Amino acid sequence: xxxxxxxxxxxxxxxxxxxxxxxxxxxxxxxxxxxxxxxxxxxxxxxxxxxxxxxxxxxxxxxxxxxxxxxxxxxxxxxxxxxxxxxxxxxxxxxxxxxxxxxxxxxxxxxxxxxxxxxxxxxxxxxxxxxxxxxxxxxxxxxxxxxxxxxxxxxxxxxxxxxxxxxxxxxxxxxxxxxxxxxxxxxxxxxxxxxxxxxxxxxxxxxxxxxxxxxxxxxxxxxxxxxxxxxxxxxxxxxxxxxxxxxxxxxxxxxxxxxxxxxxxxxxxxxxxxxxxxxxxxxxxxxxxxxxxxxxxxxxxxxxxxxxxxxxxxxxxxxxxxxxxxxxxxxxxxxxxxxxxxxxxxxxxxxxxxxxxxxxxxxxxxxxxxxxxxxxxxxxxxxxxxxxxxxxxxxxxxxxxxxxxxxxxxxxxxxxxxxxxxxxxxxxxxxxxxxxxxxxxxxxxxxx
Amino acid sequence: xxxxxxxxxxxxxxxxxxxxxxxxxxxxxxxxxxxxxxxxxxxxxxxxxxxxxxxxxxxxxxxxxxxxxxxxxxxxxxxxxxxxxxxxxxxxxxxxxxxxxxxxxxxxxxxxxxxxxxxxxxxxxxxxxxxxxxxxxxxxxxxxxxxxxxxxxxxxxxxxxxxxxxxxxxxxxxxxxxxxxxxxxxxxxxxxxxxxxxxxxxxxxxxxxxxxxxxxxxxxxxxxxxxxxxxxxxxxxxxxxxxxxxxxxxxxxxxxxxxxxxxxxxxxxxxxxxxxxxxxxxxxxxxxxxxxxxxxxxxxxxxxxxxxxxxxxxxxxxxxxxxxxxxxxxxxxxxxxxxxxxxxxxxxxxxxxxxxxxxxxxxxxxxxxxxxxxxxxxxxxxxxxxxxxxxxxxxxxxxxxxxxxxxxxxxxxxxxxxxxxxxxxxxxxxxxxxxxxxxxxxxxxxxx
Numbered sequence: 001x002x003x004x005x006x007x008x009x010x011x012x013x014x015x016x017x018x019x020x021x022x023x024x025x026x027x028x029x030x031x032x033x034x035x036x037x038x039x040x041x042x043x044x045x046x047x048x049x050x051x052x053x054x055x056x057x058x059x060x061x062x063x064x065x066x067x068x069x070x071x072x073x074x075x076x077x078x079x080x081x082x083x084x085x086x087x088x089x090x091x092x093x094x095x096x097x098x099x100x101x102x103x104x105x106x107x108x109x110x111x112x113x114x115x116x117x118x119x120x121x122x123x124x125x126x127x128x129x130x131x132x133x134x135x136x137x138x139x140x141x142x143x144x145x146x147x148x149x150x151x152x153x154x155x156x157x158x159x160x161x162x163x164x165x166x167x168x169x170x171x172x173x174x175x176x177x178x179x180x181x182x183x184x185x186x187x188x189x190x191x192x193x194x195x196x197x198x199x200x201x202x203x204x205x206x207x208x209x210x211x212x213x214x215x216x217x218x219x220x221x222x223x224x225x226x227x228x229x230x231x232x233x234x235x236x237x238x239x240x241x242x243x244x245x246x247x248x249x250x251x252x253x254x255x256x257x258x259x260x261x262x263x264x265x266x267x268x269x270x271x272x273x274x275x276x277x278x279x280x281x282x283x284x285x286x287x288x289x290x291x292x293x294x295x296x297x298x299x300x301x302x303x304x305x306x307x308x309x310x311x312x313x314x315x316x317x318x319x320x321x322x323x324x325x326x327x328x329x330x331x332x333x334x335x336x337x338x339x340x341x342x343x344x345x346x347x348x349x350x351x352x353x354x355x356x357x358x359x360x361x362x363x364x365x366x367x368x369x370x371x372x373x374x375x376x377x378x379x380x381x382x383x384x385x386x387x388x389x390x391x392x393x394x395x396x397x398x399x400x401x402x403x404x405x406x407x408x409x410x411x412x413x414x415x416x417x418x419x420x421x422x423x424x425x426x427x428x429x430x431x432x433x434x435x436x437x438x439x440x441x442x443x444x445x446x447x448x
Numbered sequence: 449x450x451x452x453x454x455x456x457x458x459x460x461x462x463x464x465x466x467x468x469x470x471x472x473x474x475x476x477x478x479x480x481x482x483x484x485x486x487x488x489x490x491x492x493x494x495x496x497x498x499x500x501x502x503x504x505x506x507x508x509x510x511x512x513x514x515x516x517x518x519x520x521x522x523x524x525x526x527x528x529x530x531x532x533x534x535x536x537x538x539x540x541x542x543x544x545x546x547x548x549x550x551x552x553x554x555x556x557x558x559x560x561x562x563x564x565x566x567x568x569x570x571x572x573x574x575x576x577x578x579x580x581x582x583x584x585x586x587x588x589x590x591x592x593x594x595x596x597x598x599x600x601x602x603x604x605x606x607x608x609x610x611x612x613x614x615x616x617x618x619x620x621x622x623x624x625x626x627x628x629x630x631x632x633x634x635x636x637x638x639x640x641x642x643x644x645x646x647x648x649x650x651x652x653x654x655x656x657x658x659x660x661x662x663x664x665x666x667x668x669x670x671x672x673x674x675x676x677x678x679x680x681x682x683x684x685x686x687x688x689x690x691x692x693x694x695x696x697x698x699x700x701x702x703x704x705x706x707x708x709x710x711x712x713x714x715x716x717x718x719x720x721x722x723x724x725x726x727x728x729x730x731x732x733x734x735x736x737x738x739x740x741x742x743x744x745x746x747x748x749x750x751x752x753x754x755x756x757x758x759x760x761x762x763x764x765x766x767x768x769x770x771x772x773x774x775x776x777x778x779x780x781x782x783x784x785x786x787x788x789x790x791x792x793x794x795x796x797x798x799x800x801x802x803x804x805x806x807x808x809x810x811x812x813x814x815x816x817x818x819x820x821x822x823x824x825x826x827x828x829x830x831x832x833x834x835x836x837x838x839x840x841x842x843x844x845x846x847x848x849x850x851x852x853x854x855x856x857x858x859x860x861x862x863x864x865x866x867x868x869x870x871x872x873x874x875x876x877x878x879x880x881x882x883x884x885x886x887x888x889x890x891x892x893x894x895x896x
Binding site for chain 1: 452453454455456457458459460461463464465467468470473475477511512515516519520521523524525564568571572573575576577579580583603605606607608609610611612613614615616617630631632633635636642643644645646647648649650652653654655663664666667668669671678679754758759760763764765767770771774781783785891
């Protein structure tokens, strides 16, 4: 069913390329950030696994092709185009930055090299998949940074933008450093650890709060988290404490958490439950957590929902997908945009990462040691060749480890919850610069 | 695959209800807005069709149940619970406000009456489905209002929160008044009209701009929309104009649209192409459109992407799902929350809409004529009874018509792009008020 999850113009252009005899030209497109979102100093690349699944399974069903045939935009398309579409599979190459890697504007996250039509059609899905998960993984890393060692769990499925968004948000949030999600499908499909015990409706469904707590403990034993604020938080905590062990702890979902968490801690301690933990949830975000941690509120875990799963302060990522090279009849043409504000780098590229800065290079440049003798990390790696997977993709646990390590390698200043100047340094190599100048000169000599 | 797209706590509570012998208690939950999003005076209900599809198809696969059995949270759950889950189908009732209807805080959008476990498990999916589409339909209605009769097309799939979000955003935007979407899957699945012709990469893939235009016209004829800003907007427009008819018109994707659209209009008119249209796109939103319309820029259509598909200024909706009644052994108990800020109305409810205001009533109240003799519209209608669909759901065209008519019926002030005081009036009936007072009294007399 993947075929039609794209913008119509990808398919009209496909028909046009076919009509213009350009079906076999080989295009290279790169997917990258035009700019960082507000108050962010990096973006964590995520969503590659779903992008690969899409590329390996892309095809058009007969019913989908019939649908296209009846659209006014395809009335002049040649019949052979629809046969072509019926046979279409992704036969090209994909190189990608590993999931969990921090990236910066202009650095390719994916590079697609394929027959022009294939490379064009996949644009929309790749942007949506990579853009959304990268946005959530980035947001999660901010929340986790704010929590300074306390656990963070993603709770936002109910406010995510569609059911699928909830599942993918759970995955991306884990990659970004959360310890897990409430989304069960994210656990089932991807192995993300899942958390959650009871809601207010659980408590309300019993005639008394203590009865609801007793039944919960019976079911969950040491995993029991009592939601204590349905009626009165302190009274609820006393009732929970009266049941003694086993329990994981209590959850507070409303109120002034600085004061409440201290009073709740005292009640638990007085009952000898020093090992019972306190979780808070309810409209949390990185800034509120920053304050709670600064105030040394005795909170062990944060449940973060809406603001995390929708990246509410920056709910979209400026990812773009641009044609950088086109080969036909053995001739290669480099393309770029030179209009104001939207200038891009021509040609297929690679990124070399040194401690504290990156080099943006032409794809065939060899990595060079830095003046200090450092070997760079080569960010883009082959993933698909001629339509076949050539790399074993890591699981979410490995991706999360990679992200945590890569973030630790970033200069600490860039972990800030606020935009930092100067931005992380991404420098073009001399060869890339000279390619750009050459392509720009051709462009200025005469608009094609 | 629907079963596990939910929060884990719904399933632990389900196991707990089972263990506590509450599986056959009958619960009524209502899904409603806690408050309006910023700068909105109404929300357009959308997503019912997908909610119904979910309720009619919800079940758990054996592999999903095996997954649950291995989670630490289910180690004490009785084996019979998993058998119960394997047989679980939605056997309850659903009442709902028709899609496309403007709704206000506290008014039920959906009412679910079902065995407690079923009604609990479905919460997460229903919130995500109704919340997201209602948010986008509402945003679309603002953009369409700003465009004051000019066409608006939804272009945001690439920035939507996941591929599925893009498809559903296309549907919801059409319901909210757009004339269509770029998302082909939304056309294929739901019949939403689809639009789109070519991107910058189309132009760049040819050696010259005029050649790319000629090929596009050959393919699209009267549907041709030339994207004229790849190199220079005015030169591009002259080249497009030189090809003459047939064409739909041109699209501008960058620059100062007030000035550019006038210059482009002049070029088209001088070429005798008075019927050629101008579309603009690129970071559009309702406020920019408001200004362009005020400036009388000669623009015929707007393509609105990122800000529409992500409702960027208000990227989530405060929809909640609350237990309002619980029946066991023939006894009915009413539930509500009375904590500060979060007070809710107990009991199953109905909404009666009069011209300019609504009454929130107990479910079994008869609609009354207003003092002016007006018969109210009864908003919640039966959709599912005992797990079976009992109403033919309207198609997206009928829903869109309903939304346009319903918005026209609202006092004009509430169409404003800014929050208006006083808010649209939603008044409880005397019976509902007295039920609330009675439940609150019981609550204050002694926390359960």
